[in-house]
Amino acid sequence: MSVTEQQYELIIKFIDQNLNEKEQVLFDTYLQSNEAFRIEVEQTEVLTAGLKAVEKANEIDRIKGLFDEFDAETNNQSVKQLNLRRLVLPGIAASIVLLAAVIIFFNKKQPVNDTLAIYQSFYQVFPATTEKRSGKEGEAAMRYYEAGEYSKAIPLLIKPDRDTDDLLTPIYLANCYLQVDKPDSAVSVLENASKKLDADTSFTGQFHRWYLGLAYLKSGKKKEAEDIFLSIAQTKGIYQEKSIEILELLN
């Protein structure tokens, strides 16, 4: 026994919660008196519950599928980022290392074995003072010195009648020898003069040791140069910092 079309329309309206008062009364009557009607109502309720459950399960599956897709996208992005990092980071790292190396290379004072190069970097001719030199020859020597005619100044500066107490003369003479590429002679003059100036921390003493050190550098006497610049570096004075720089270059 099955329900009529009219009864079925009533059941659908009940499921859809769309019964009016008159229809509701009729529905209740059928439900209480008609077993086929009651079964059909129950079956339709089960069908709609099943329908909703299946649709919900399908939608949940669809969301899961989308989330899997998002997972894959995220993983792909991670892999791409990883690959990008693998490609770019070593390049960046290499560039940084290279840049650092270049900076270090240019900033760090390289040990220079060429003592002549160090000499050329630091040597400045000792300035002629306005102080009058004693005697006519002395004045002439200083004129040549100021004019840069060092070879003409040398014989006048080494005259045996020169004032032996004039401590600046050996410095001028040594500078002349250095200018005319006779560093050994400069060393000799300053070493002799320095004997009088041991432990002398006066300006004159500082000039002596400084130019002696430069004379050693020009003559290639590295060990002697190191010793004298070390002594200058250990004493407060006008050449202290420069001596430290020279020592760094030498080492």
Place this chain on the structure above:
Amino acid sequence: MDNERTLLKELYGYRKKCVDLLLIKTNCDQDMAENIFIEAVFTYKKKKNENNLPDKPINVRGYLYGICHNLWLKNYDAERKVREAATDVTRYFYDYLPDHINGSNAKMHKENLLQAIQESLNAMGAKCRNIIRLFYYEEKSMTEIAKIMNFKTPVVATTAKYRCFKEFRKKAYQASKNQEIKEI
């Protein structure tokens, strides 16, 4: 559809936090936490579609976790109450089934019944399936359905829905011919 995808992608962004919180605050395992989160996303989306989200601005992550936690409590109870609910679709079925039917033998044939329903839905035309889905599952009014599906009037849509549901019922019965559905 693009809006839906955007929304789901936004909600997907809260997955890890919510799942981690579930693992910390409840005794559920990873799979259950993942499933609860998906169902929470489903619930959130449904509420949003039905304009049932709170009026005031909400912290989406916090709100989503709140749904997760409620679902966990519900599932925990449901598992105690309906231990035979082996699959998610069965659990959903019990959720939708009216209380007065719970004692019937519908439960005995639930797997076959649900399979028959799925088959009959798959066998239907796209238009019919859509109208049934919109009305029974998404709970749209006939006025809304008429607008969405380009029916001339809601009455025309109602007539189409009636015809489609009858077809669905017929197919479901056919699919379950040997599955004792009619004995319910």
